[in-house]
Amino acid sequence: MKPASKFSRSLAGLALSGLALALGPGAAGAQALPDPIKLVVGYPPGGTADAVARVYADKLRAELGVGVVVDNRAGAGGQVAAQGFVRGPKDGSTLLVANNHMLSTLPLTVKTVTYDPVKDFAPVAPIAKFEHILAVGKNTPAKSLDEYIALVRRQPEVYGLYGIPAPGSAPQFIGYSIAKKNGLKMTAVPYRGGAPLLSDLLGGHVPAAVDAIGTITEYVAKGEVKVLGVTGPQRLDILKDVPTFVELGYGNLNASGWMGVFAPVGTDPAVIERLNQAFNKVSAMPDIAKAIVPIGFAPHAGSPKDLGDIVKNDLDTWGPIIRESGYVAE
Structure with missing residues (x-):
């Protein structure tokens, strides 16, 4: 058999490139993601934050085609994990699963917090909310x-x-x-x-x-x-007879609790976009709701901008209340 000519090899290469493009960016860039990806959780194993992260990790393995592991770094209500994460690799190999306490309440109440919740984290996707x-x-x-x-x-x-x-x-x-x-x-x-x-x-x-x-x-x-x-903008299906604080005249108590995924600032936007699509797809899977609704969460999805807006709105909501209260962490 004659060896393939340069021309035929070029045609084969073009065909493979065309196939990759036809399959879409997910297929073409599958090998670009690190393996494994760590989901850093600022709370110990067995808690609700850990449970939500593990449910997502399980589904993400198949969706991304790489290993996804949960890395628990408990301490100071999530402060330890968040501060260490800021200095982490910017290649998509390490993501932070954060909540409103870590990125809004702590920065507003604890003087030893060294991170900026808006400038030091690149939003990837919201994944859950709770009241x-x-x-x-x-x-x-x-x-x-x-x-x-x-x-x-x-x-x-x-x-x-x-x-x-x-x-x-x-x-x-x-x-x-x-x-x-x-x-x-x-x-x-x-x-x-x-x-x-x-x-x-x-x-x-x-x-x-x-x-x-x-x-x-x-x-x-x-x-x-x-x-x-x-709390929240509307009544819960599981507590339909319970009015919201907004209904009761407390307009400043409308913010829901939330969980979201962040990458280090400087991470390739293409990687963030791919991860965002994966998290959003997973959040729509029935198994996610089945696992987290019984522990008080609801699946949530959105763009990186949506998550960034959630953080900013949280700071705007709780900042005036906390300052007015005069609370200072001991």
Whole structure:
């Protein structure tokens, strides 16, 4: 057999190039992505942030054709992960799965935060959102926010205590906003996470709590907890009878909690675009909703600009509230 001529080899090369173009940018650039890709999570394994990241990682492996692993770097409410990430590689091999606490609340409340939430992170895609609620235990005789406010007004030393999952978190400032609007004395009681807070709410050790919705709906159905208000622009399907804070007259409590994926600043825009398309495709998969809705999240998708706008809007929403509260992290 005669060796292929230069002309025939050129034709073959053109044919392969044409095939790659026909298959689209995903196929043509599949080998350009690092393998594996790390999803850095600023919280320990077993938590809800970790759970959401792992569900996405599982689906992304097939979608991107490379390994995708979760790298837990817990510490200081996500601050450790975020600060270390800023100095990371800019080749798409390391992505940060961040939430509103890491990129809005911490920079507004903690002086030791060294990163700029807007300038130091390149948005890739929003992946999930969640809401915060004000709930009372079965020993707190209130069926509405107005009834709860009346209780606090009468006995602030008893009913004015509200549990929060961590000091300086968004729930603390939701409680502050409610107290400020009504001229009440309310005191935040910090816990080390949502699990012990929920346990004390169920046990009657704290009369009220403000936290992410999490798994509380199962206790609502049992009558052990009553939810009086929820953040966000509209009522939740899983809590249709619970009004939003906006409906109740608290227009500054409309911001949802969120999770999003970021790359280091300087990452190739083409890589960011490819990753954005992959995350958006995965977020629409039924298995994602099936896995994260029961733990209080809803799948979310959007462009890098959408995620950047979410961060900026969060800072604009919580900045004035936090400054007005005078809160300073200890």
